[in-house]
């Protein structure tokens with residue numbers, strides 16, 4: 120499954136780069152959707168904030184070695200790609216493009232009909 124959205128998309132301001140410290144996960148809302156935000160060094164990443172295995176928020180999970188661990192059954196997702204990489208999860212979680220413009224972090228989400 121392709122986990123990256125295609126056009127058209129809307130960019131939503133979710134804060135400043137310093138709002139997202141390295142090694143942590145932060146919940147935001149972009150385009151009306153729950154998003155889990157991550158920083159890895161200078162890179163920012165956005166994943167859909169719902170585990171593909173059950174009803175758990177990834178933003179309640181734990182970041183370790185470039186992966187987010189789901190708080191419910193300890194499934195693992197790559198924070199850069201959303202790929203499932205351990206535990207009971209077999210389906211990737213959607214990832215969203217992130218950019219920094221004029222000192223603000225923006226996340227692209229699909230335009231709602």
Ligand code: FES
Nearest residue numbers: 170173189192194
């Ligand atoms: S709900 Fe996330 S691993 Fe089960």
